[in-house]
Amino acid sequence: MNERAERGHEHKFDPARADRLDAPERDAYLPDAPLLALLDLRGEETVVDYGAGTGRLAIAVRAILGAGGRVVAVEENEEMLARLRERVGATGDQVEAVAIASNRVPEPDGEADRVLAVNLLHEIRGERALEEMRRLLGPDGLLLVADWERGRDSERALGPPDEILYTEEEAAAELEHAGFEVEPREGFRHHFVLLGRPA
Numbered sequence: 001m002n003e004r005a006e007r008g009h010e011h012k013f014d015p016a017r018a019d020r021l022d023a024p025e026r027d028a029y030l031p032d033a034p035l036l037a038l039l040d041l042r043g044e045e046t047v048v049d050y051g052a053g054t055g056r057l058a059i060a061v062r063a064i065l066g067a068g069g070r071v072v073a074v075e076e077n078e079e080m081l082a083r084l085r086e087r088v089g090a091t092g093d094q095v096e097a098v099a100i101a102s103n104r105v106p107e108p109d110g111e112a113d114r115v116l117a118v119n120l121l122h123e124i125r126g127e128r129a130l131e132e133m134r135r136l137l138g139p140d141g142l143l144l145v146a147d148w149e150r151g152r153d154s155e156r157a158l159g160p161p162d163e164i165l166y167t168e169e170e171a172a173a174e175l176e177h178a179g180f181e182v183e184p185r186e187g188f189r190h191h192f193v194l195l196g197r198p199a
Contacts, residue, residue, distance in 0.1 A: 029158055029190050030118070030146060032060050038144055038185060038195065044068040045113035048105065048136055050129070051075065051120040055084045058095045061116070072107060076100040103128050110138040119191075121147040121174070122165050130178035134198060143180060143196035146188070147171065153190050168192035 036057070039047070043066030049058040052073035062071045073088065073095050075081040081099055088095040098106055115133045124130070133143055150165035166174070172182045172194055180196030187193075 029156070030188060032057065034187065035118070035144075035146060035193070036060060036064065038193065039064075039114050039116065039142065041065060041069070041114070046070040046072065046111060047114040047116060048107070048112045048133075049073045050105075050115055050117045050133055051123070052084055052097070053080060055087045055095060055097070057116060057118060058084075059088065062095050071095045072105075072112075073097050074100050074105050103132060105132060105136060107136055109135050110141075112136040113138060113141050115141065115143045117143065118146045119148065119159075121145055121171055122160060125164075125166075130174060130180075134179045137198055139198055141198060143175070143194075145171065145175065145194045145196065146191045148190055149192045152192075156190060159190070166192075168194070 039045075039061070041047070041061070041064050043064075045065065047058075047061050047065070047069070049055075049061065049071065052058045052075055055073050058071050058073035062069075065071065071094070073084055075084055075097070076099070078099075081097060085097040088097055115136055117129075117133065120129075137143060148159040148165050150162045150167050168184060171192060172184065175182045175194060175196045176199075179199050181199045183195045183197075185193040185195060
C-alpha cells in the first residue's frame with residue numbers, strides 16, 4: 001500500500017511517518033534547489049519556515065543565508081516540534097525551532113522577510129494560518145507556497161490523496177483572500193508554486 005492510500009482522508013500529517021519527509025525520493029518530486037532559489041535570498045533575511053516538519057528545508061535555507069540571516073522553523077504538532085528541535089540541536093544549525101500556540105507564531109508583526117510554506121496548504125484548510133503568515137511578513141516580504149496539486153498526477157506514489165488537495169486556481173484564491181498579490185511559477189511537475197506579496 002502506498003503513502004497516499006494509507007493516508008486516506010486525513011488532513012494533518014501523521015508524525016509516525018516523519019521519516020518519509022526526508023526520503024531521497026522527495027527531492028525528485030519537489031527539488032529543493034529550484035524551489036529555494038525562488039526565495040531570492042541575499043543573505044541577511046529573516047525566514048520563517050511555517051509547518052517546518054523535520055526541518056529539512058529550514059536547514060537548507062540556513063545554509064544559504066549569511067551570518068546576519070535568521071531562520072525560524074515553526075510547528076504546531078508537539079511530536080514534530082520535539083523531533084525538529086532534536087534535529088537542529090544535533091546538527092548545530094542556527095535554526096530557531098518554535099511552537100505555534102493558539103494559531104499564532106511568537107514573532108512580532110512584520111518581522112519576516114520571507115515565509116516558506118511547503119506541502120502545507122491542504123493541511124491548514126479552514127484555519128487562519130495564511131492570515132498569520134500575512135501578519136508575519138514585512139511590507140516588502142515574500143510568501144512562497146508550494147503544494148501537491150489536485151489532478152496533476154494521479155499515479156504518484158507519494159503525497160496526500162487528491163480529494164484533500166487544491167488546484168492552483170483555488171490556492172491562489174485563498175492567498176488573495178488572505179491579503180496577498182499572487183504570482184504563479186511554473187516548472188514543477190507535481191506541485192503548484194505561488195509567490196505571494198502583501199497587497
